[in-house]
Amino acid sequence: MKVGYLGPKATFTELAVKKVFERFEHVPYQTIPGCMDAVSNHDVELAVVPLENALEGSVNITLDYLTQVAELPIIGEITIPIKQHLMVHPQNAESWQDAEKIYSHSHAIAQCHKFLHKHFKGVPYESVSSTAAAAKMIMESPEQNAAAIANELAAKEYGATIVERSIHDFDYNHTRFIVLSEQNIDFQVLSGSSHYRTTLMVTLPSDQAGALHQVLSAFAWRKINLSKIESRPMKTGIGNYFFIIDLEMKLDDVLIPGAIAEMEALGCSVKLLGSYPAIMVDLD
C-alpha cells in the first residue's frame, strides 16, 4: 500500500507516517494539494497531511482544499510532538548568528517567533513548502549564510548542522495530521486507537439571527463534547463563512444523526468529513 505525504524526505509529516505506516511505501509530494490529488487520482491509497498545530492553529490550505476541492473522507488522525531546531550548512556553523535569511514552513516560523525576534531581529525569513525543503535548500547554497528551521531527521538526511535545539516558543508543541483515503481501510486496526473523533462541516442559513447558537444547542443538550469549532471563508463574499466542528465521539446511530437532523431542520447544510480513530504517538 502507498502512503502519500508532504515531502521531501524528513518532514514532520514523514515522521508521523513512519510511526504509523512503517510497513508501507511512502511517496513524497511537494504540496498538500498534491498529496490529496494523489489520493483522488488513485496514485496512492492514503495520504497524510498536517491539519492543526497547538501553537499556530489550523493549516488553512488543508482545510480549504479538503472542503472545497478534494472532498476526501478523513479515516484517521495522528498527533506527534514537534521539536524545531535551527540548522545551517556545516561551513556556516561558526557564523550562524550572522545568518542573513531564515527559511522554513510558515507554521514552523510561527512556532519560533519569540526566538527569531530575540536572536535574529530584522533578519528576513521566507516560507517554503516544508521544513525539510528548507533544510535541503540551505545545503544547496552554502555561499548564502542562511539558516533553516526543521527537525533532527532533516538535519541528518541533508547533512546540516544543528546550532540551536528546541527553538519553538512553547514546550507543548504538537501537530495533528489527518489520514485521507477513499478506500475501506480500518485505521483502528492500523493504529490500535479506540479514541474517536468526528468532524462536520456546517454551513449556516444566511442572515438568520441566533443560528450559531441554535447549532451549538443541538450538541449541548445531547451532551456531545466539542473539541474545536472554527470558521473558514466560503470564498463567495465577505461575511460568508462555514464552520468545521470536531466532536469527541464516534459516529453513532442516535446522538450525532439527531444533531445533524436538527441542524438541517434549522436550514443548515451539514457534511460529515469523517468519524475516525485518533492516535497520539511519541517520537522517542
Ligand SMILES: O=C(O)C(=O)C[C@]1(C(=O)O)C=C[C@@H](O)C=C1
Ligand atoms: O514542513 C513540515 O515538516 C511539515 O510536515 C508541515 C508542518 C505544518 O504544516 O504544520 C507540520 C508540522 C509542523 O507544525 C510544521 C510544519
